[in-house]
Amino acid sequence: xxxxxxxxxxxxxxxxxxxxxxxxxxxxxxxxxxxxxxxxxxxxxxxxxxxxxxxxxxxxxxxxxxxxxxxxxxxxxxxxxxxxxxxxxxxxxxxxxxxxxxxxxxxxxxxxxxxxxxxxxxxxxxxxxxxxxxxxxxxxxxxxxxxxxxxxxxxxxxxxxxxxxxxxxxxxxxxxxxxxxxxxxxxxxxxxxxxxxxxxxxxxxxxxxxxxxxxxxxxxxxxxxxxxxxxxxxxxxxxxxxxxxxxx
Numbered sequence: 001x002x003x004x005x006x007x008x009x010x011x012x013x014x015x016x017x018x019x020x021x022x023x024x025x026x027x028x029x030x031x032x033x034x035x036x037x038x039x040x041x042x043x044x045x046x047x048x049x050x051x052x053x054x055x056x057x058x059x060x061x062x063x064x065x066x067x068x069x070x071x072x073x074x075x076x077x078x079x080x081x082x083x084x085x086x087x088x089x090x091x092x093x094x095x096x097x098x099x100x101x102x103x104x105x106x107x108x109x110x111x112x113x114x115x116x117x118x119x120x121x122x123x124x125x126x127x128x129x130x131x132x133x134x135x136x137x138x139x140x141x142x143x144x145x146x147x148x149x150x151x152x153x154x155x156x157x158x159x160x161x162x163x164x165x166x167x168x169x170x171x172x173x174x175x176x177x178x179x180x181x182x183x184x185x186x187x188x189x190x191x192x193x194x195x196x197x198x199x200x201x202x203x204x205x206x207x208x209x210x211x212x213x214x215x216x217x218x219x220x221x222x223x224x225x226x227x228x229x230x231x232x233x234x235x236x237x238x239x240x241x242x243x244x245x246x247x248x
Contacts, residue, residue, distance in 0.1 A: 002247045003223055003230075011236030012246055013040040013115055015219050016057060020240045023088040024064060025055045027098050027106065034110045037248035040146075041107065042115040042238055045100050045131060047124040052076040053100035053134060056084075059120050063087075065097070072123055100131070104138040114145045115216075115238075117170070121154040128157050135165065142166075148194060159189040168192030170218070173199055180207070187211035194218060194238070197229060205233045220245070 005012060014036065017029025025043060033041055044057045049072055061067045061074070067082040076099065085095025107114050121127050135145055148168030149155050155169050169186050173196040180203075186193055193208050197217035208215045216236035220226050226237055226245050239245055 001223065002245065003227060004247055006230050009235070010230075011039045011113075011216055012037075012242050012248070013042050013216060013236055013238040014038045014242050015042050015238045015240045016044065017041065018240070018243065020221075020244075023085040023092050023095050025057055025098060026084055026092075026095050027102060028085070028092065028095060030098070030103060030106060033242075034106070034112055036243055038112060038242050039236070040113040040115050042117065043100075043103060044117045044119050045127070046071045046119050047127055047130070048076045048079055049073055050075045051126075051130070053127075053130055054079060055098040055100055055103055057119070059123065061097075100134055101138070104134060104140060107140070107144070108138065113143070114140070115168075116145060116147045118147065118149045118151070118154055121149060121151050121157075128154060128161060132158070132161060132163055132165070146192060148192065156189045166191040168194050168216075171195035171199060180204075183207045183211045183213060187213050192216060197225060197237075200229055200232060200234065202232055209233070 014033035016024035017033045022029030022032055043055050045053050046056055048054050060070055065082040065084045066086055079097045083094055084097050085092030118127055142164045146166045146168055147158055148170055150170040155167050158167050167190045169190045171181055176199055193213045194216045197220050200217050214235040217234055218238040220237045220239045221241045223245050
């Protein structure tokens, strides 16, 4: 049974677009997600060989396209030759990789916010500045984008660049299953602490909120898990299936 959004401030985030029904991180999926009553669209960014920001989750194209190899080893022109839809379903054949610029152009026409994850930043020197520059060029309002990463140094760098956009640190189950994050330290450079949903308990929420950190866990695809997290006091939920969990 679908559940109601608990309050206006609660953020429903479409993970990589509606990635269960459309090829992930593609314009066709983003457009479908933006037509839903979600609050935020989550995307992942990498650099191409010629330093174009492209929207893809993995650092290789193997899983989501008909090609193979590292994203960083292809120019944008070369990446555009691969099919990023056919592996999801033949009906999406000839879907191209999305560029960050295309997403920024698309989002301008909607009220939704953008949750931008910088992937493996150690592979891409200068990617933090490139993301901020693109947001500036497309005049994305400061309230309309949040930048996050699993890489603490990346988030700290964004903070040191005096970014006016809110920042988030992603918390993995692998790294924090046996230890607790340093909430006080994280609050010095981030506004959000976004964990694997299985790490969330009442103590996690209490410690995060005591440091004014908002909590939006990933990736929640079952209504029972969403209900539990809402009762614990999370500030939003990242889901592949927001339209299946919530009454949108």
